[in-house]
Amino acid sequence: MTPGTIDLAGVSTAYEGSDLPVIRGISFSVAAGEFVVVGGPNGAGKTTLLETINGMLPITHGRATVCGLDVAASGTGVRTKVGYVIQNFAFDPLAPFTVGNVVIMGRYGILGYGRQPGEEDHRMAEEAMRLLGIEDLADRSIGKLSGGQQQKVLIAHNLAKKPEILLLDEPFSNLDLFTRSFVCDILTGIADAGCTVVMVSHAFDALPDREVRILAMKDGMLSLDARCRGDEVEEKIRNLSGSVHA
């Protein structure tokens, strides 16, 4: 086992019926505790890359190893070690789920069938809510929260399982500028503590004040793999021909 590492060797992922694989022959390695920003134009394959890393999409070529596990063979095992904050979500305002319910659900995969959450699980869920500053929302219905609050709940849901790797798909899309900075500080903190952070983002105004790694994608392939400070990411991405972002 190699906690927090990602190794992709010539990985391609294709959907049925598509002319070309969505990501094609991608190879890179990420060490534990790295803070990776994945950029690129719409349709470049960024979300597909995240879902390939956590084993939610079939790998048609190549080999992916995450936390020392072969993703193709042990998808569920990988997902118990990897957090994934999805991009598109919409919750019914009348849905019978409180914030507390949703955050503790982050622990269910680790527990496995038949085991109920114990004191330790509830403690970790509370800790994650405190970290995101949403502990006062614990009894509120998730469907009645704002998009930004729901985004924080989903981040807390993933942090509750103490992931070795945290994948985030556009985590800032629902957040105001102040909250972006607040969430970025949390992500920087967990990366400093050894959790690998891989974040797809078009918002470069709240990246950490530390060295980050940029993986830029275009047409399903890597077009840039570089390291720079957080405040230099936007310039680096803009300098790539044909991939200007809002």
Place this chain on the structure above:
Amino acid sequence: MLEFLIPNNIICHAVEAMLFASIACSVLGVIITQMSISSIGFTMTHAAFAGASVGIFFGVSGTATAILASLIIAAILGPLSEKARMPTDTILGVLFGMMMAIAIFFVSYMQYLGTAVNASALLFGNVVSLYREEIYALAGISFVAILFVAIFAKEITAIIFNRKIAEAAGIRVRPIYYALLFMIAISVSLSLNIIGGLLLYVWLVTPAAIAYQFCTTVRGLFLSAPLIAGSVSVAGAWFGLQHSLPVGPLTAVAFSGLFLIAVLISPKRRVPKGA
């Protein structure tokens, strides 16, 4: 089972059958309505209907062929919805159409041959025509449905919150989903003779929809839906048989009326006054 409460054997059997059918259907109904795949309900009921029609046509047990047809649909539904990369509802729509066509073909052909008496009972149900073994089987599937929800409560809760988020959390979603399909298949097949293929969908969807108007927790839904379904079904069976009214349609109308009232008085829909 309930003879000590209801001395009349016919009414007693009808009440027992309605009670157990309503418990199994409503417990599973909470899951399918919350997952927004309630069209599984009418696809399965029509698979059972088609299976039973074929069975009657060939002179074998309608219940056995209904179970077989529903299980086949359950077995192909999961892989097909994943393989075809289409929304589950689209797949269900296609299968529903196919099952309905098979059922209508055999029912029509039996009408042409003059042997459609049993087949029409499949459409509208017949609460007094059950064998003792069928009531025991319904009691069994109700118990299994409750046990399934109790054992996999946390996985089911996560899946009905959001299937993709549950999968990303490391929950093995597929076995739970397939188990759900198989249990719905058996429940609707066993309930077909009592409630009928055209009305069974009401038992799968409406009690959960009524409970949803009042419950703020998943646990509350799983407790309230069978309670509502059981109470209305037992009252419907008793009242219908006492007054020689068709039990299935009467109870279905009662469910629908109750749903309308529930929507009107739902505390979840109340708009705060002032400010």
